[in-house]
Amino acid sequence: MIRINQIKLIHDENKFYDYDSINDVLKTKAAKILRISEGNIESFEIIRHSIDARKKPEIYHIYIVDVSLKNINESGVVKKCKNKDVSIIEPVRYVFPYDYQDIADKKDLRPVIIGAGPAGLFCGYVLAKHGFKPLILERGANVDKRTEIVEHFWKTGEIDETSNVQFGEGGAGTFSDGKLNTMVKDKDGRGRTALKIFVDNGAPKDILYDAKPHIGTDILRDVVKNMRNSIIEWGGEVRFESKVDGIELSMNGEVTGLKVGTEIIPCNEAVLAIGHSARDTFYMLKEKKVEMTPKPFAVGFRVEHPQALINFSQYGIASPKALGPAPYKLTTTTDSGRGVYSFCMCPGGFVVNASSEKGRLAVNGMSYSKRDSSNANSAIIITVDPKDFGSDDVLAGIEFQRKLEEKAYKAGNGKIPVEYYGNFKAAVSGKDDKQTVDDLLSQYEEDFNLKENTPSMRGDHVFANVHDILPDDLNNAFIQGMEKFGSMIKGYNSEYALVSGVESRTSSPVRIGRDENGQSVNVKGLFPCGEGAGYAGGIMSAAMDGMKIAEYVAERICKNEKK
The missing domain is CATH 3.30.70.2700 (Alpha-Beta Plaits)
Structure with missing residues (x-):
């Protein structure tokens, strides 16, 4: 080649x-x-x-x-x-190492996958394709019903704690930009194979080669539905509105079944492909003494600018046609050593209410395949670690997130709280050290209508004191980051940039330990997988980890069959 x-x-x-x-x-x-x-x-x-x-x-x-x-x-x-x-060059060709059709004496118990996000779907997809007939259990609704529930929430504020932006078919990625870039090395070919699976199920072909591929939430919904139908066609099963409440263990600590309501589903291999927001599941795992450790993550805000400003900075063209809306990536380190960086940047996108618990509010970014909103948005987030959580408990990070989300909910009285960056900065500094905003408005800001910058959002919003949500040191880190980013993208730190919050679900607050065979270090037959388990940070890395765990599951099944 x-x-x-x-x-x-x-x-x-x-x-x-x-x-x-x-x-x-x-x-x-x-x-x-x-x-x-x-x-x-x-x-x-x-x-x-x-x-x-x-x-x-x-x-x-x-x-x-x-x-x-x-x-x-x-x-x-x-x-x-x-x-x-x-x-x-010698091209890398991904080969799934096991085929269950080759096993003569097959056992009755099938592998069970907890969660139908990217990790669970891809794990189930490759297992089903090779004859293992998995059962996928998803706490939320199928994507069609889930879409109706989410749209109702954005219109009314009435949250469904089972099906929402975080829970349901396709996981949190279903209501996102559908970005498919990843920093994970693809030495085994899983990444390119995952992209081909997306294309086989309805995604555009250009994701196979774009440096920053994306699908868009509208197309992604059909893709995950098509993947589910393929799993079923190959002999697998997918059950929705089926939350796993418990794990049944043998006397020697191996998985024997999963509890769903009053039903016990027997299994010897359970893939734990929960998302980073499955907080009740984390507490159940703690009670079962499944080994977990707290891990660093990041929190911050969504920041919106006119897409034309970003286009001009990146391309020198305010309204590109064939190029499409421009993305960006920003990163810096504060004087105190905290990392501040852009995350889940959505060109031509929307800020969405991504809450999953009553009385708490979290935001995320989302865009459709055309990316034709007037605004660009990105999370600007600050690194935090266990010393920030205020407790040594393994789940202290969850409670840290919850406190921030409660403050965000209170700030906006249940609506997404929004604040102009100039007002945010003045409030945090304790003084209004700027002149009137009109006096400071530059010709550059006028050219890009920054003064007319209005939120592009899904879910009600209200102008409020966003600066009350994070602790002072994180607010100061955010401001320091914004000011540095203003030297990278002219106008980024404009007084009229929109700040909304809180962005608290960037990654899992824990890592569930696993051994060299992909299993929990202390519960055999349990396979921690994907973003919720702490082994992925986006759609693609979660999909690749799901495929990797599928290989471990297949290996265990085939070895046990030969005994």
Whole structure:
């Protein structure tokens, strides 16, 4: 296989390439680089697409492609073209290592997966595809019913603590931007295979190569439903509104069953693919003495700016067409050593009420596939660790989150509390050290209508004292971060930037220990998995971890069958 790096195409705002047309363009360029005829190309695949805007407004599209040739020595072609961006590579091909159809004497007990978020769905998908017929138990509703429940909540404020933005088919990711980028290395090919599974179930093909792929909440809802239908078609089962209340253990501490209401479901392999918001489940695990440790996470606020301002900063174009709305990524360290960074940035998105408990309020970011909201939003979050939680209890992080969410709920009287950054900063400093906001309004801010910046939200909002939610040291860290980010993106620290809160569900507050076989270190047959267990931080990493745990589950089943 030949890999070609750095195929450059200059951006033309009047041209938009779909998946098939860009393949044709790049295949022609690849043949020219390799000095061969297009007819000699046997297979062609775009591996990555990124945007180079360092010389904006002159912008380039950068592609990496893989090519295999027919009836030609590939090493000879690479040597002859004398191009440092052309090399021979050995592609990684993901292979699921077990197939249950090959086991003659199969046992009756099937593996059970707790949770139908990305980790649980992908774990169930690959197990079902290879004959293991898993049962998936999800506390929330199926995606269609769940969507109705969430829309009702955003309109009325009446929360369903079982089905909401956090709980239900697809997990918290269903009501998000659907971002699929990850920092996890893909040495085993699980990541690319996961992207192909998304595409097989209705996602756009360009996620296979975009450097920052996303699906959008509207398309993602259909994708997870299609994955569920495939699981069922292959012999698996998915039960909704089926919350696991307990784990049944043998005398030697191995899983024998799961309690759902009054029913005990027998099983020897249970995948714990709960989300980071399954707080009652964490307490149940604590009672069962499942080994857990508190872990650092981050809390903060959602920050909104006009998307045009972000576009201009990133691309030099306020209203790009073919490029789409611009994303950004920001990170810094405060004088006190706390990390402050952007998280779950949503171009053309909405801030949403993502609460899951009565009397508590949390926010998240969401966008549809077109990303056509007038605002860009991102969480700007500050790192916290167990010394901030006020207790040595393993679940102290949960109570820390709850206290912040109670303050957010109180600040907005149940609605999303919003505050202009200028007012936030003045309140935290204890003095109004700025002139009137109008006096400080620059021409730049006027050009991008920052003064007219209004919230783009799902769920009622109200202007309130957002600065009352976090402790003083975290508020000061937030301000220090915002000021530094203002030197990276002009206008980012505008007085008119919108701040809403609280962003408290960035990752799990605990890690559930697991051994080299993917099982709990002290409960055999229990497989901690995904974001809630502390082994993932987004849709893609959770999906990849779900696939990894599926391999461990299959291995245990097959080994036990051969005994």
